[in-house]
Amino acid sequence: MGKEKVENVVIAEHLTKQYDGLTAVNDISFQIKRGERFGFLGPNGAGKTTTIKMLYGMSPPTSGKLSVLGLDVRKQVREIKKRIGVVPQETNLDTELSVLDNLLVYANYFGIPKNAARKRAEELLDFIHLEERANTMVDALSGGMKRRLLLARALINNPELLILDEPTTGLDPQARHLIWDRLMSLREQGVTIIITTHYMDEASTLCNILVIMDEGKIITEGSPAELIARYTSQEALEIRVIPDQTQKALDILIPKSKSYEAQDETLVFFAPSADELLKTAEEAKLKIEYVLVRRTTLEDVFLKLTGRRLRD
Ligand SMILES: Nc1ncnc2c1ncn2[C@@H]1O[C@H](COP(=O)(O)OP(=O)(O)O)[C@@H](O)[C@H]1O
Ligand SMILES: [Mg+2]
Numbered sequence: 001m002g003k004e005k006v007e008n009v010v011i012a013e014h015l016t017k018q019y020d021g022l023t024a025v026n027d028i029s030f031q032i033k034r035g036e037r038f039g040f041l042g043p044n045g046a047g048k049t050t051t052i053k054m055l056y057g058m059s060p061p062t063s064g065k066l067s068v069l070g071l072d073v074r075k076q077v078r079e080i081k082k083r084i085g086v087v088p089q090e091t092n093l094d095t096e097l098s099v100l101d102n103l104l105v106y107a108n109y110f111g112i113p114k115n116a117a118r119k120r121a122e123e124l125l126d127f128i129h130l131e132e133r134a135n136t137m138v139d140a141l142s143g144g145m146k147r148r149l150l151l152a153r154a155l156i157n158n159p160e161l162l163i164l165d166e167p168t169t170g171l172d173p174q175a176r177h178l179i180w181d182r183l184m185s186l187r188e189q190g191v192t193i194i195i196t197t198h199y200m201d202e203a204s205t206l207c208n209i210l211v212i213m214d215e216g217k218i219i220t221e222g223s224p225a226e227l228i229a230r231y232t233s234q235e236a237l238e239i240r241v242i243p244d245q246t247q248k249a250l251d252i253l254i255p256k257s258k259s260y261e262a263q264d265e266t267l268v269f270f271a272p273s274a275d276e277l278l279k280t281a282e283e284a285k286l287k288i289e290y291v292l293v294r295r296t297t298l299e300d301v302f303l304k305l306t307g308r309r310l311r312d
Pocket of ligand 1: 024046049
C-alpha cells in the first residue's frame, strides 16, 4: 500500500460568518485538496463571496476553524497572502496607472526585485494576451481585458493557490472562453484553483469538484458528473404543445417520467430515455410546437436544489 498523503490546502470546520443579525455563512465544513479546481456555485446572496473572503483573510470568521495551506487564517494572514493569488469580485485595479505598472506595484508589495518583477510582469502579459497593452492606461481597457489583468496581477507572486470570485460575470462569450482557457492552463501547472460562480457552464467546464450553496449553507458536494447522476435522470424531454393540449400531455407523459417540471410554457420531463417519451407523445398525436431531447445538465441540478425563486 502506498503511503501517499493527500494534502488539504483548505480545511474549514463549522465555519460561520455573521454580519450584525444576518448569518451570511452558516456552519459549513469542507476540505480542498492540492491540485483541485474547487467551485462554490450558488445564487446571489448564497454566501460565496463571504466564504472566500474568509479564505483569503479579508474577513475574520465569526466562529469555526479555518486553515489555508496549513496556516490559521486568524493568526497567519500575512504568510497566507504571500502564497496565494486573489481575483476579487470587484475590479480594483489602479486606474491612474498603466497595465504594466499595475503589475509592478503589486510585485513591489511582495518584495520582488525590480528586474525579476519586470520579467515576471512581461511573461504574465504574454500569458493573458495583453502584451501589446503594457503601456495603456487601465481606464482604456475593455471589461474582458481588465479581468485578464486582474488574473495576471493575482499570479505575480507565483501562487500555489488561486482564488477567483466570479471571474467572468458580465463578460461576452469570447472574453469568458479566453479566461477559461488560461485557467485550464494553470491547472496543468498544478495550481490549486478556487472559484465562485453562478454560471453552471463555468462550473462544469472549470471545476472537478463543486459545492452548491444556498442561504449560507452547503446543500451538496460532488463532481459535476456525480451531481448530475445523483439528482437527475439521464435525459430530458422539453416539449411545448398547443395550449389546450397541456393537460393531455401531462396525463400521458407524467406516468412515463421520473419527474417533471413546468418551465414557463415548456414542460420538461426527466427520464432515462427522452426518445421513448417523445415516441409516446407522437403516438398520442399531441400537437407539438417545440421539442428538444437532451441530456440533463448541472443547470437541472441547480434549479432542482435551489428552486426558481428570484434572488435579489
Ligand atoms: N459587509 C456586509 N455586511 C452586511 N451583510 C453582508 C455583507 N456582505 C455580504 N452581506 C450579506 O451576506 C449574504 C451573503 O452575501 P455574499 O457572500 O456576497 O453572497 P454571494 O457572493 O453568494 O452572492 C447576503 O445576504 C449579503 O447581503
Ligand atoms: Mg459574490
